[in-house]
Amino acid sequence: MKIGITCYPTYGGSGVIATELGKGLARKGHKVHFITYREPARLDTFDANIYYHEVRFADYPLFEYTPYETALASRMVDIVLFEKLDLLHVHYAIPHASAAFMAKQILLTKNINIPIITTLHGTDITLVGKDPTYSPVVTFSINRSDGVTAPSQNLKEETYSHFDIDKEIEVIPNFVDFSRFSKSNKDHFKKALAPNGEKVLVHTSNFRPVKRVLDVVRIFDKVRAKIPSKLLLIGDGPERQKAEILCRELGNCNDVRFLGKQDAIEELLAIADVFIMPSESESFGLAALEAMAVQVPVISSNTGGIPEINIDGNTGFTSNVGDVEEMSKNAIALLSDEELLTKFRENAFKQSQNFNLDKVLPLYEDYYSKIVEQVQKEVPLLS
Numbered sequence: 001m002k003i004g005i006t007c008y009p010t011y012g013g014s015g016v017i018a019t020e021l022g023k024g025l026a027r028k029g030h031k032v033h034f035i036t037y038r039e040p041a042r043l044d045t046f047d048a049n050i051y052y053h054e055v056r057f058a059d060y061p062l063f064e065y066t067p068y069e070t071a072l073a074s075r076m077v078d079i080v081l082f083e084k085l086d087l088l089h090v091h092y093a094i095p096h097a098s099a100a101f102m103a104k105q106i107l108l109t110k111n112i113n114i115p116i117i118t119t120l121h122g123t124d125i126t127l128v129g130k131d132p133t134y135s136p137v138v139t140f141s142i143n144r145s146d147g148v149t150a151p152s153q154n155l156k157e158e159t160y161s162h163f164d165i166d167k168e169i170e171v172i173p174n175f176v177d178f179s180r181f182s183k184s185n186k187d188h189f190k191k192a193l194a195p196n197g198e199k200v201l202v203h204t205s206n207f208r209p210v211k212r213v214l215d216v217v218r219i220f221d222k223v224r225a226k227i228p229s230k231l232l233l234i235g236d237g238p239e240r241q242k243a244e245i246l247c248r249e250l251g252n253c254n255d256v257r258f259l260g261k262q263d264a265i266e267e268l269l270a271i272a273d274v275f276i277m278p279s280e281s282e283s284f285g286l287a288a289l290e291a292m293a294v295q296v297p298v299i300s301s302n303t304g305g306i307p308e309i310n311i312d313g314n315t316g317f318t319s320n321v322g323d324v325e326e327m328s329k330n331a332i333a334l335l336s337d338e339e340l341l342t343k344f345r346e347n348a349f350k351q352s353q354n355f356n357l358d359k360v361l362p363l364y365e366d367y368y369s370k371i372v373e374q375v376q377k378e379v380p381l382l383s
Helices: 013-027 068-083 093-108 135-143 153-162 187-193 213-226 240-250 265-269 286-293 324-335 338-355 357-377
Strands: 002-006 031-036 050-054 087-091 116-119 147-150 169-171 199-205 229-235 256-260 274-277 298-301 316-319
Touching (some): 002 013, 002 068, 013 031, 013 116, 013 286, 013 357, 031 068, 050 068, 068 093, 087 093, 093 135, 116 357, 147 153, 147 357, 199 213, 199 265, 213 274, 265 286, 286 298, 286 338, 298 324, 316 324, 324 338, 338 357
Parallel strands (some): 002 087, 147 169, 199 229, 298 316
16 A cells, blocks of 8 residues: 655654554555655654655745645645555644645545545644634544544544544554564663662653643652652753753752653663653653553553553552642652562553554554545545
């Protein structure tokens, strides 16, 4: 099958999942064409079945804001025509679903009815999509997609509750590629960062307010007061400076490392004892799942789709958003009991196996076939 994938080419969850999905499909023999404004961050290996098509757009003086959506739709049309794609799979509704709809309408004038699948990822529904500026277009684009997927039951329910959606949403979970995320011996690396045998806490995100990075720093400070430990903060974003200032105020800067954006996250997770995710909202919690695949238990909030992954009292602990005190106590309980920590490590790994890429890929392949067959039976109409 020839598949076009459009996503944000960043380190965010939607871009990561879209890229890893494309790589997995390519390994199974599908031809995968990425269509976006920059090469995706995780597109870091060569594969003869993977193609990248840059979306270029002219910055005319007339445009105060460059019309990326128009340029993207035009590029989609060009690639569908030239590469003879079987379907377009767009990740994150804004603006990819509406651009795909525009491309579909243009292609219908050329007697090509290209199937469109939209995967919702979270903030395109729970945050940005609710804004009246975007809501009508988001609703329309979802309803005019030929297929719609969401990574968790929670996001599916949120979409139905906040938008007037008449489309059936298929839940296909996010996943981990265990050929990359697996426990490995990085003791020499751990000794360099924690030379005196300190416990290592890790957090990774885009450092947006919704990730509550300041809570991570406060949790760590309480843990550090009881147990010698280090904190690794992976990623970057608008809350980084506030987190740095808070570290100085709390006086724990010497035990906190801001590592910025990292490609080899699995190597950093390999030395972690606990992963911290106190997010205000998570449609799925991919970062937590990647940690669990490397046998790291998770201390998290109980919001969104996180409880579908992190099982409270089994793979880690979940608490109400903002409950720094309880999250700290849970982390201390885990880190002070080696037997309990070992048990939770094993449980976390076992749970993560349910989200193995090898198990999820066939779900997407079956869904692709279903939507393509469905569209082929339809009489296409210009809308």
